Structure formats: structure tokens, C-alpha cells
Amino acid sequence: MQQLKPLTLRRNFSWTFTGNLVYAASQWGMLVLLAKLGSPEMVGQFTLGLAVTAPVVMFTNLQLRAIQATDAKRDYVFSDYLGLRLIGTGLALLIIAGITLKAGYRWETSLVILAIALAKAFESISDVFYGLIQQHERMDRIAIALMIKGPLSLLLLGIGVSLTGSVVGGAIGLAVAWGLVLFGWDLGNGRLILKNSSHGREGPDLLVADAEPANSENPLYPRWDGKILGKLVWLALPLGFVMMLISLNTNIPRYFIERYLGERELGIFAAMSYLMVVGQMVVSALAESASPRLAKYYAAGNSTAFRTLLLKLVGVGLMLGAGGVFVAVVAGKPILTLLYKPEYADRADLFLWLMVAAGIWYVSAFLGYGITAARYFRVQMPLFVLVTGSSAIACLWLIPIMGLRGAAIALIVTAIVQAVFSFAVIVYALYRLNRYQGTKSNID
Incomplete structure (x- = not known):
């Protein structure tokens, strides 16, 4: 074979x-x-x-x-x-x-x-x-x-x-x-x-x-096997809640846009925000390829290799974000006219705000993959409750008074909250790993 x-x-x-x-x-x-x-x-x-x-x-x-x-x-x-x-x-x-x-x-x-x-x-x-x-x-x-x-x-x-x-x-x-x-x-x-x-x-x-x-x-x-499935559910349930919250975090602006502005504005927002996928594609490709290796580094107690690889990934996220903002500033309106229709290009300012949100999200996404590779599952549930709550509050406050621009700013606020607290979890995970390895070395 x-x-x-x-x-x-x-x-x-x-x-x-x-x-x-x-x-x-x-x-x-x-x-x-x-x-x-x-x-x-x-x-x-x-x-x-x-x-x-x-x-x-x-x-x-x-x-x-x-x-x-x-x-x-x-x-x-x-x-x-x-x-x-x-x-x-x-x-x-x-x-x-x-x-x-x-x-x-x-x-x-x-x-x-x-x-x-x-x-x-x-x-x-x-x-x-x-x-x-x-x-x-x-x-x-x-x-x-x-x-x-x-x-x-x-x-x-x-x-x-x-x-x-x-x-x-x-x-x-x-x-x-x-x-x-x-x-x-x-x-x-x-x-x-x-x-x-x-x-x-x-x-x-x-x-x-x-x-x-x-x-x-x-x-x-x-x-x-009921016993085994029960253990697996118990292990995975926090991540199930986390993924639901992440999805809600993505879709909460859309719910509010549909509620306050209608399906037409939702269509414009959705089509324009999908241009963020160019960077998300790179993030997913890198993160999915690196996740098994990050997990092996952490499981083996190799904090240096884990930290080095994760920092490289975060650096890629920062460069992607900067590139997206540059493209939006230099050629946002022509791109929207070419890809969609003139009515979309009239919202070029929205495109710029969305690229700023995307750049911050790329960094937080890489940090999130690092948290999962370190097997820190349960802490992600309160983290994303906080993130999703921030999204709902920002959308409720900004969309009725600022329209689609308010939705984009709400995405920026949410991405910042996610990045800051994800970084804190990574720092804690590395601290625990180094402390464990130090204790183990002293015992040996």
C-alpha cells in the first residue's frame, strides 16, 4: 500500500x-x-x-x-x-x-x-x-x-x-x-x-x-460509545460556544443592518466586506498549516519554537493589514466600480474602514489559533462572550446613528478587544509552560 x-x-x-x-x-x-x-x-x-x-x-x-x-x-x-x-x-x-x-x-x-x-x-x-x-x-x-x-x-x-x-x-x-x-x-x-x-x-x-x-x-x-462521546463533548463544548460566538460576532452587524437599514444596505455591506477575504485566505492557509506544528511544539514544552512561529504568523497578519489599508486608500473607488456597480463605489470610505478592521482581525485570528494549539479551550468561552458583547453594544450604539460606517467602526472596536485579550491568554500560556518546564528541570 x-x-x-x-x-x-x-x-x-x-x-x-x-x-x-x-x-x-x-x-x-x-x-x-x-x-x-x-x-x-x-x-x-x-x-x-x-x-x-x-x-x-x-x-x-x-x-x-x-x-x-x-x-x-x-x-x-x-x-x-x-x-x-x-x-x-x-x-x-x-x-x-x-x-x-x-x-x-x-x-x-x-x-x-x-x-x-x-x-x-x-x-x-x-x-x-x-x-x-x-x-x-x-x-x-x-x-x-x-x-x-x-x-x-x-x-x-x-x-x-x-x-x-x-x-x-x-x-x-x-x-x-x-x-x-x-x-x-x-x-x-x-x-x-x-x-x-x-x-x-x-x-x-x-x-x-x-x-x-x-x-x-x-x-x-x-x-x-456514549462514554467516549460524552468526554469529547465536554472537551469540545467550550469551543462550540466560542465558534458560535465568533459567528455571531461576524453576523451581529448584519442583523442590525437588516433591522435598521434594510436588505439593500445589507447587500452593499456584505459585498464590500467580502473583500476582506483576500487577507483571511492567507491567514487561514498559514494558520491551518502551522496549527499541528504549534500544537507539537507546545505539547513538547518547546516554548521558544512555539513563540517564534507564532510571532512570525502575527507579523504576516500585520503586513496583510497594512497592505489592505494601502490598497483602499490608493484604489478603493476604481476597484469597487470594476468589481460591482457604481452604487457600491459611492461607499469607498466604508471600504477603507473595513480594511482597518480586517488588519486587526488578522492579528487576533493568528493569536486565536495559537490559543487552540496550546489546548486552552475553556478560556476562549469568556473571551468571546466579551468580544461578542462588545460587538452587540457597538452595533446598537453606532449603526442607528452612523449607518454602514458605524457597522465598520463596530468591527474595529470588536477586533481590538479580541486581539488584546487573546494576546493576554498567549502570554499566560507561555508563562505556565515555562514555569512547568523549570519545575520539571529542577526535579530531574
């Missing part, structure tokens, strides 16, 4: 960056397509569907991918993660359906929300396979999935909108695309990784042999 050796950090980053580049460009293309073929209202409706479904799915996902990817000691096997993810995905669909019925949305908006929920269910199951692949440092497999998923999503969403003249058709096309990627690519890669690891041996170049399910004929079989 072919051995799948872990890739180097540089190769993993290159693959992840390329995959995220294609996928992010395709996601941005969806908004451009809706803006060009339809109106800001259509963009706002699609954005509202994402805003309603995302916090629920983020919570029930329990951030299992990050826990799985940083599980350097192999405390749980893939079948445990898969079993819990299937339970969480089913629960998410039920909750979203209930919210949709209770909220009293128009029938078309309700259908958009439900179709996006189905797409996110497929994505959630794919995500647990990506955690397995990331754990074994084969980011090329995930990158290829993204390079298939992005263009296919754009194609089927465009076909759906063209055939139906509605966002509903586009959302259904999106669900079909994500389902095809799950069953046509991700399941096969998961099976390959699991079979390979079950025949592997420990060593620096080969995959570590995991204690996978006893049913070797079906390595994708989920394990339904």
Missing part, C-alpha cells in the same frame, strides 16, 4: 494557500454574480441566509476539526469525531428549521435559509474529514477539494439563479455542489488516510498508526 508521508510546512502552506485562493475567489464570485445578475436586495437575502445558519452550525460543529488536528497524543480516534459530528449536524438542521418557522420570514427567504442549511450540513461532514487529513499534515488533499468545490459551487449557483431568476435556485445549486464534493472526493480521501494509517508505523516520515474502529472493512464507520 502507498505510504502517505506528511508534507513539509512550506508545501502544506503552498497547497492550502492555492486551495483557499481558488475557493475564496469562487465565493467572492458568487456575490459578484448575484450583484451583477440581480440587485443589492438579492445579495442581502443570500447574506441573511448565511447569517441565520452559520451560528447554529458553528456551535454544533464544536470546532472538532481544530481539536482533531491538534490531537497530538491521539486521545480520540476518527470514528469518535465522525459519530459526534453526525449527531451535531442532525441537531443543527432541526434547530435551523425551528428558527426559520418561528421567525416568520417570507417563504422565499425561508427556502433560501433551508437550502443553505442543507449545504452547510454537507460541509460539516466534509470538515471532519479535513480534520483527519490536517492531523496527518496532508493539506494537499484538502486544497484539491477546495479547488473542486469553489468553481463547482459558483457554476451551480449561477445555473440555479439563471434558471429560476431567484436566490432560492442558487442556494439549491450550492447544496448540490457541496454534496457532490463530499460524496465524490472527501469520503474517498478519508478512507485512504484511514487505511494507510492503520498499516502505518511510528516515525518522523510515516503516519502514526491510530486505534481506528475494529471494523477494518469499513474504516469510515462512526463509533457510538
Whole structure:
């Protein structure tokens, strides 16, 4: 059997960056397509569907991918993660359906929300396979999935909108695309990784042999051990709350914009804020590639290596932020005119504020990955309660009186709060690690 050796950090980053580049460009293309073929209202409706479904799915996902990817000691096997993810995905669909019925949305908006929920269910199951692949440092497999998923999503969403003249058709096309990627690519890669690891041996170049399910004929079989799943839920629940809060933090401005300013303004804000994804793509690629290594450094007590790698990541975040602000100042209006329509370019000042918020967010995101790699899960819950509360207060105060600019300033306030307190957690984690290593050295 072919051995799948872990890739180097540089190769993993290159693959992840390329995959995220294609996928992010395709996601941005969806908004451009809706803006060009339809109106800001259509963009706002699609954005509202994402805003309603995302916090629920983020919570029930329990951030299992990050826990799985940083599980350097192999405390749980893939079948445990898969079993819990299937339970969480089913629960998410039920909750979203209930919210949709209770909220009293128009029938078309309700259908958009439900179709996006189905797409996110497929994505959630794919995500647990990506955690397995990331754990074994084969980011090329995930990158290829993204390079298939992005263009296919754009194609089927465009076909759906063209055939139906509605966002509903586009959302259904999106669900079909994500389902095809799950069953046509991700399941096969998961099976390959699991079979390979079950025949592997420990060593620096080969995959570590995991204690996978006893049913070797079906390595994708989920394990339904109540005691083990209970322990995993207890471990992951804080991160589930954290991811829900992060999603709420992202979407709270959108809720307030839709409430006070309407779907048209929400569409303009969503289309413009998506340009932040250029930097987020680099952040995700670097952070996802570096997370397993950060976790290994921290687990081994190598605080110097952990701190050095994290500082390099934060430096990249600062440079990305500065670049985004420069582009917004020099060429904001022409870029918006080219990408969307003149009515978007009239809000070039909003673009600048959003780039400032993005730069601060890049730094805080890298710090957040460092916290997770150090396995500091529970502290993230009060941290993001504070962050989300700051977002809600800022939006409630600023959006009614300043409009979309107030929403952008609220993002800046929130990003600063997140960066400051995330840095404090990292400092504490390194202090604890150095103190432990010092105590251990004295005992030895």
C-alpha cells in the first residue's frame, strides 16, 4: 500500500494557500454574480441566509476539526469525531428549521435559509474529514477539494439563479455542489488516510498508526460509545460556544443592518466586506498549516519554537493589514466600480474602514489559533462572550446613528478587544509552560 508521508510546512502552506485562493475567489464570485445578475436586495437575502445558519452550525460543529488536528497524543480516534459530528449536524438542521418557522420570514427567504442549511450540513461532514487529513499534515488533499468545490459551487449557483431568476435556485445549486464534493472526493480521501494509517508505523516520515474502529472493512464507520462521546463533548463544548460566538460576532452587524437599514444596505455591506477575504485566505492557509506544528511544539514544552512561529504568523497578519489599508486608500473607488456597480463605489470610505478592521482581525485570528494549539479551550468561552458583547453594544450604539460606517467602526472596536485579550491568554500560556518546564528541570 502507498505510504502517505506528511508534507513539509512550506508545501502544506503552498497547497492550502492555492486551495483557499481558488475557493475564496469562487465565493467572492458568487456575490459578484448575484450583484451583477440581480440587485443589492438579492445579495442581502443570500447574506441573511448565511447569517441565520452559520451560528447554529458553528456551535454544533464544536470546532472538532481544530481539536482533531491538534490531537497530538491521539486521545480520540476518527470514528469518535465522525459519530459526534453526525449527531451535531442532525441537531443543527432541526434547530435551523425551528428558527426559520418561528421567525416568520417570507417563504422565499425561508427556502433560501433551508437550502443553505442543507449545504452547510454537507460541509460539516466534509470538515471532519479535513480534520483527519490536517492531523496527518496532508493539506494537499484538502486544497484539491477546495479547488473542486469553489468553481463547482459558483457554476451551480449561477445555473440555479439563471434558471429560476431567484436566490432560492442558487442556494439549491450550492447544496448540490457541496454534496457532490463530499460524496465524490472527501469520503474517498478519508478512507485512504484511514487505511494507510492503520498499516502505518511510528516515525518522523510515516503516519502514526491510530486505534481506528475494529471494523477494518469499513474504516469510515462512526463509533457510538456514549462514554467516549460524552468526554469529547465536554472537551469540545467550550469551543462550540466560542465558534458560535465568533459567528455571531461576524453576523451581529448584519442583523442590525437588516433591522435598521434594510436588505439593500445589507447587500452593499456584505459585498464590500467580502473583500476582506483576500487577507483571511492567507491567514487561514498559514494558520491551518502551522496549527499541528504549534500544537507539537507546545505539547513538547518547546516554548521558544512555539513563540517564534507564532510571532512570525502575527507579523504576516500585520503586513496583510497594512497592505489592505494601502490598497483602499490608493484604489478603493476604481476597484469597487470594476468589481460591482457604481452604487457600491459611492461607499469607498466604508471600504477603507473595513480594511482597518480586517488588519486587526488578522492579528487576533493568528493569536486565536495559537490559543487552540496550546489546548486552552475553556478560556476562549469568556473571551468571546466579551468580544461578542462588545460587538452587540457597538452595533446598537453606532449603526442607528452612523449607518454602514458605524457597522465598520463596530468591527474595529470588536477586533481590538479580541486581539488584546487573546494576546493576554498567549502570554499566560507561555508563562505556565515555562514555569512547568523549570519545575520539571529542577526535579530531574
